[in-house]
Amino acid sequence: MPFVRSAALLGMGAIAGALFAGVPAQAAGNPLYFLINPVVNNDKPVVLGADPKTKITVPVRAEIYHESGIAPSADGMLKSRGGYFFTFLNGPVGANMKCSPATATTSVCTGTATIGSSDVSNSDAGKLIIVDIDGYGLDNHAYNRISEPADEVAILKQTRLAGANATPEPARKSSTLTVTGQLTQPDWNYYEANGTQRLVGYGSQPVALQFRKAGSTTFSTVKTVKTSSSGALRTTVTASWSGEWRWSFAGSSTSAASTSGADAVVLYKVAKLTANASPEPVRKNRKLTVTGRLTKATSDAATTFTAYPRQPVKLQFRKPGSTTYKTVKTVYTDAKGNLRTTVKATATGYWRWSFAGNSTVASVSAPGDKVQVKK
Structure with missing residues (x-):
């Protein structure tokens, strides 16, 4: 019978059904037909960084069929398809993969490669890794096969x-x-x-x-x-x-x-502040009472609010025509967030409360309440 060194590479699903059910149909009558199913890095891309000292161990596995059985070792190397990367698997020259019989005619061959970023160049990025395996059947017939793209993983940055x-x-x-x-x-x-x-x-x-x-x-x-x-x-x-x-x-x-x-x-809790100065209008130099209330949101949604007690709030005044509020005094909110104080009404203008905020609650100023002062 003539010596034929042909081989076929199968995907994981095809090999599982064919290898252990006897001689595959395409191998019938051909005692030197090899089937190799290579799996590199557990079928995951080989990812390399920027430090050549950092090496990764890449496992390699292949299932091999031969009518006579497979020798206990094989020789494997990895190289990029269309790039410049290549490396032999770790181990003795010519025998860096160990092959263990699964049946009388099939063996599972395994090995590892050690790869670092110094082994590749930019042209290798995205290229598929070819598995190149040499070995012998138990009848001493040699084989050499490389993987198909469907069974290969990429080198990635x-x-x-x-x-x-x-x-x-x-x-x-x-x-x-x-x-x-x-x-x-x-x-x-x-x-x-x-x-x-x-x-x-x-x-x-x-x-x-x-x-x-x-x-x-x-x-x-x-x-x-x-x-x-x-x-x-x-x-x-x-x-x-x-x-x-x-x-x-x-x-x-x-x-x-x-x-x-x-x-x-973290979001500041939303605060609300009201202001009301009375009476309106007021006679000059008479007492003016300014009230208000400070509340804060109970959540980021700012749909419900609760009293904010014991907080310093500034009472401020702005004359008509001016754009600047000046602070008159500071008042603390009570247990219900309420504010109340009295001042002397000396001029027409706008009164408001202003809260400076803190590490958890946002600042807020009430709209100004205009009070007309009469003589």
Whole structure:
């Protein structure tokens, strides 16, 4: 019978049914027919960063069929399809894969490769990794086969998203938040003085801005922003709820996905303040009573409010024609948030209360109440 060194590469589903059910149909009458099903890195992309000292171990597995059975070792290497990367698997030359019989005619061969970013160049990014295996059947017939693209995984650049920065913090409800960040990836062709590869901005890439409301476990995408030529991200959103902001990049054909750290932004509680000066009108130099009430929202929704007791609130006055209020005195709210004080009515003008706010509650000023002073 003539010596034939043909082989076929099967996907995981096809090989599972064929290998252990006897000789595959296409191998009938051909005692030297090999089937190899390569799996690299557990069928996940090989992602490399910018530090050549950081090595990753890549497992390689292949199921091999031969009518006579498979020798206990094989020799494997990895190389990029259309790129310059290649490396032999770890182990003795010619026998860096160990093969264990699964049946009389099939074996599972395994090995590992150690890969770092110094083993690749920019042209390898996005390229598929070919598995190239040499070995022997138990009848000493040699084989050499490479994988098919359908069974291969890609080499990808590791991306980094600088932690999202949302400002201002804290923020007033319904105010504008500015969120910034940056997407970078390694330049595998350029080395810094310290031996690492340069990190460069990854421009023109869509990145999702995501938000997680305080108390929730799920981030939701608010909008998608494209990076600038330097990889920078900048956008504005409305501050509606307390919670965390982050950036999320889904990856590209050459670079892996990444997600930034989250930046928590707390909203100030909304405050309300009223003012009423009486009597109106009032005679000059007579007593004027000014009342009001300070309340604060019970939640970010600002739909219900409660009294805000024991808070310093300024009583202010503005003359007609002026744009500036001047502080007359400071009064503290009572247990129900109420304000009450008296002043001498010396001139016509506007009276109001003004609360400066604090670390948790927003500042607020009541509308001015005009009082006419008569002689």
